Amino acid sequence: MTRLFTVFLFTVLMVGCASRPPSHEDGPQPGQWDAQESTLEALERWQLVGKVGLRLPNDSTSANLDWHQGAAYYRMMLTGPFGSGRSVLEGRSDEVTLTTGEGRFEAETPEALMQEQLGWSLPVSSLHYWVRGLPAPDRASQREMDDRGFPAELDQDGWTIEYRDWTLVEDLWLPRRMVMTQDDVRATLVVNEWEPQVDND
Known part of the structure; x- marks a missing residue:
């Protein structure tokens, strides 16, 4: 199960109406994505708490x-009910480390770390864009918008990312539920708490 946690960790494993601002229950409104997209592009710092799931062909x-x-560091910690403790992925500009019950592993990039530990790799470096509803820059992508002008589906790096639900946090609409699929791998992220830090870390 530790290895399955590691797989998702890397896959794993974002204004209003003229009369009044929308309530959370109203959902995103037309025009709001265009109004906030530049803010999301500049957003470099956040804390996110949620639940992730990974479905593979056999497990x-x-x-x-x-x-x-x-801005220059990230830390992802996974904890689960399988008695394997926790898995922690930490990344800086020149180093990525993964700490699990099996030890501590290092590489220059998360993709290289996956290749070393799993024998194959995923586009880990794209996830911090995808979780804001944005395609990673400088690579081919295709994005479909819903009838409100918000991202509904993003295709990039061989993955399809579906944006199933949004939540309003500090005047920003951010993804609350995402489903990411590639071939027979399906990863789901449900966010329970978003804390964007637009100014200083």
Whole structure:
């Protein structure tokens, strides 16, 4: 199960009406995505708490996620009910480390770390864009918008990311539920708490 946690960790494992601002229950309104997209592009720091699930052809698992993202550092911690403790992925500009019950592993990039530990790799470096509803820059992508002008589906790096639900946090609409699929791998992220830090970390 530790290995399954590790797989998702890397896959894993974002204004209003003229008369009044929308309530959370109203959901996103037309025009709001265009109004906030530049703010999301500049957003470099946040804390996110949620639950992740991974479904593979022969198995499935889930875990709790605590993700701290800084301008030059990130830390993702997964804890779950399988008795394997926790898995922690930490990244800086020149180093990525993964700490599990099996030890501590290092590499220059998360993709390289996956290749070394799992024998294959995923586009980990794109996730902090996808979780804001944005495509990673400088690579081909296709994005479909819903009837309110919000991202509904993003295709990039061989993955399809579906945005199933949004939550309003500090005047920003951010993804609350995302489903990411590639071939027969399906990863789901449900965010229980978003704390964007627009100014200083």
